[in-house]
Amino acid sequence: MKGWPLRLKVTLWSVLVGALALLLFGGVVGVAMRRSSLSHLDEALRHEAKDFFESMREHTSPNLWKDQNEVRELFGLVRSLYAFNVEQPPGTSVYRTRSLGNASIPDGPDGTPFTTTIDGDKVRVLQVTHNDVRVRVAADLGPIENIERTLWLTYAALLPLTLLFIAFGGMWLSKKALSPVEQIAAAAERISAQQLDHGLPLPGTNDEIGHLTDVLNEMISRIRVSFEQARRFSADASHELKTPLTIIRGEIEASLRSGPLPPVVEKTMLDLLEETGRLIHIVESLLILSQADAGKFNIELGPVDLGAFMEELVEDVEILAAPRGITLNTNFETGVFVKASAQFLRQVLLNLFDNAVKYNQPDGEIRAKLVRQNGQAIFTISNTGANISPDDRERIFDRFHRADRSRERSTGGQGLGLSICREIIRAHGGEISLEPSVQGWTCFRFSVPLCEIPHVTAAASV
């Protein structure tokens, strides 16, 4: 039941509850009807018995039961719907209605109507004894049972129809009741970290849905505030860091220019300059990331001939790969134009190529491919080497994540490269991903929407 949609559950529950209610209703009605019919019948039997004894008083002849005319007159007074059995004294049958044939009405308690059978037919019987005369009046229960049977049949036929009706009603109701919830869910889905300030559209009603929307909006604004604070903190922090970094770098450069320094001091100063440079990279990276988080990572995009652009990079990559005996195989489609920022795209590509060299095995291979597919430029880069562990695969685009800490440190990475690549590619309207691993190969892929080939292709060169 857990995974079932709420609508189905509501429908099933309403059918179940409906069925129970109908059964209970039918049972109560049936019992009440039977009781009322029997009490009417009993009343009629009493009436007949009373009538009989009143008539008896007028016919006191000792030969009463032998004179058929007398008898006919006596019973002519009462309706023929009933069967009579008269005993005088009790135990000696003196009269029996003809319709009874050879059967007699069975004995029973005096004055209390009871149900019994005669020749297999169900009957209701009242026995009354007055002086030495005992009379038993019987009425056929057949007509009552017929009515009951008809009622139950009708009921049985209507029950599934009613339940079907309830099911549709339940479905309709739950759909109507849940549609605002679904709207909220759809609206909430559209809200990403960049658009937290939008909140959910208010339904304009004061009901539970309105309340839910209010509560969710309050929650969203709380998230926005803390998110906003975190983002502003990193933006402010990196901004504030730039001034002292400018001073540090400037002072080191000034000292280095100030004249011949003792070699040890000069070496220290240059090391400091190097490290300051690294620090500046980190700060700039953090600033880019915080801008991306805030949805304010705007970059100037212009048409770039991706294939030609990459050929340029390949020369550098070959130089980087050569000392480790790594071969580079490229297959770039020509005339692939994308709307991009050359500077940022270069950063992404170099980062990917750089990783492909760094994490390669000696005498390994790098394969880079650029193709056009469904309006997208698709770039894949694979390198030989140990596979990335499943744990690292998930976190590889996370900030400050490093797959191999010891090695990364020696190569000077900060674990921000791939997360920046992702933000840059997203700012280009594309996606970057780590492809499913093939034994011995690691493959990254990114796609960027294609753009029209510009008329002046010369302007697109980088």
Place this chain on the structure above:
Amino acid sequence: MKILVIEDEKKIANLLQKGLREHGYTVDLSHDGNDGLERASAQPYEAIILDIMLPGRDGLSVLRKLRERKVTTPVMVLTARGEVNERVEGLNAGADDYLAKPFAMDELVARLRALMRRVTGENISFYKVADLSMNLVSREVMRGTRKIELTGREFRLLEHLMRSPEQVLTRTQIIERVWEYHFDPGTNLVDVYIQRLRRKVDDGEEVKLIQTVRGVGYAIKPE
């Protein structure tokens, strides 16, 4: 050659003053937007270096006001943000160039020179170290009387080395300025290009000009 620096951060202003003086410029300092605007309007400067975040009146407003007053002195805007829209805003307001903090001094000087050249129409630009000379306009490189053919990247690398002779450039600095890579793609790249450059510049010469500072970087100076 007089330059006005409008920058409220005193230490940075002093660094700029020191650095520019070393290159033979006279530098006036102003630490406030309004004061800077008045000075810039009152007397002619060769160039103005203008910080964006200023007390009194922010840099962009100073710039707009200056252009309104028909002051055409070339302006280099400094900012700590480095955001694209801010750069566009700065250039729209009439800035001639834009440099993001933290900047390197010699980068600033080189850009400033280019700026003034552009404005004064002066188009001769020439670097010389010992008998190695480089013409930035004709893109001719000569070692004595021998002409050296360089690829685009080799030319840029040599240009950056010659811009500040006798000064060590670290590999990171070279990567940043010559390749404009804002991260470290490893050191091989620089080393390989330096080797190529050496082969063209120093091979067969008695005096070697391109020097390796071990573990750190490279400099250009006579041995």
